[in-house]
Amino acid sequence: MALDNLQPASGSTKNVKRVGRGQGSGMGKTSTRGQKGQKSRSGYKIKRGFEGGQQPIQKRLPKTGFFSRVAKPYSINVDKIKQVAELEEITLDSIKAVYKLSKSVTKVKLIGTAAKDLASKIKDENVTTTGK
Template sequence: MELNTIKPGAGSKKPRRRVGRGIGSGLGKTAGRGHKGQKSRAGGYHKVGFEGGQMPLQRRLPKRGFKSHNLKFNGEISLTALELLGQDEVDLLMLKAAGLVAELVRNVKVIKSGAITRKVVLKGIGATAGAKAAIEAAGGSLA
């Protein structure tokens, strides 16, 4: 095989369709656009979601819900993950280094999921009421 003999696979390349080039092409006269109307004309089309003047679906349906853009800066960690981390003092940088929270995260909260038996001191990390009770019951604290 030589570089000058390389060709694409059979059937992988199709010639582009040339419209409006006479009867013999099969796409002469109206060039596959049908007769008259907005879609047959050059430059004539409509906006995405336009329904011919009828009230569009996205305006007929009620607005609902809200998603804060700040959610990406919040993270959470379970009691089980704290237990497996195996550290006596835990802070945000340690959690990022261990890969338990994303690099973007600024605020971390411990949630009561699982159990904890070891003493852990949290620095600059929040906790839910249930998680705080579980940490303090194990001899830990929140700084």
Template sequence: MNLSNLKPAEGSTKTRKRVGRGAGSGLGGTSTRGHKGAKSRSGYSKKIGFEGGQMPLQRRVPKFGFKNINRVEYKAINLETIQKLAEAKNLTKVGMNDFIEAGYISSNQLVKVLGNGSLTTKLDVEANAFSKSAVAAIEAVGGNAVKL
């Protein structure tokens, strides 16, 4: 094999469709565009959301509500979950890395600790936010609620 006898693999290439080159080609006349209508014309491009002249969905459906661009989304973790995690791993300090390793959150999520359940051991808990009841329950057993 050398440069003079290289060719593409069998069946890997196709001949280009030459439209509008006379009736003998079989692709003359309408040039594979069919007869009349917007799609047969030059300059046609389908607009996003165009439904053939029918009133488009985004104009039929009324507008309502809004998205608050300043909203901060927290993943809620209850005290009972933290207690189970601390017992399972013999922890005295529970932080974001522990939640990630346990699979409760992903690395880019924020955590808010909620006061559902109860703590039986003294724990230092690190999170992005705490409810008042969670802080009270953590401090009641001698632990600390550390806000990140």
């Protein structure tokens, strides 16, 4: 085996289809494009979603809103829920112990007038307060 006699594996390559090279080639005259029409012309390119003039499916179906992948925090008003304000150390787990939250809640924001005073008690990066 040497570099001068390397060949691809049998069946791995195909001959190029040479169109428009005369009647004897079997692919002359219309060059495998059929008869007349838009598809037979040079420069033809179909637009994405084009359905031959029929209203495309992305225009026929109703549009539904926007779903942000950024998780919005669950807001808790500490003026109304006193158990959260009375905690010694505020973490996500300690809030879940005194206030009923679903398992899907990963971030909590404490709001209300007393929320600013609780900033020193927070020991978890998933719990924030209003910054005003």
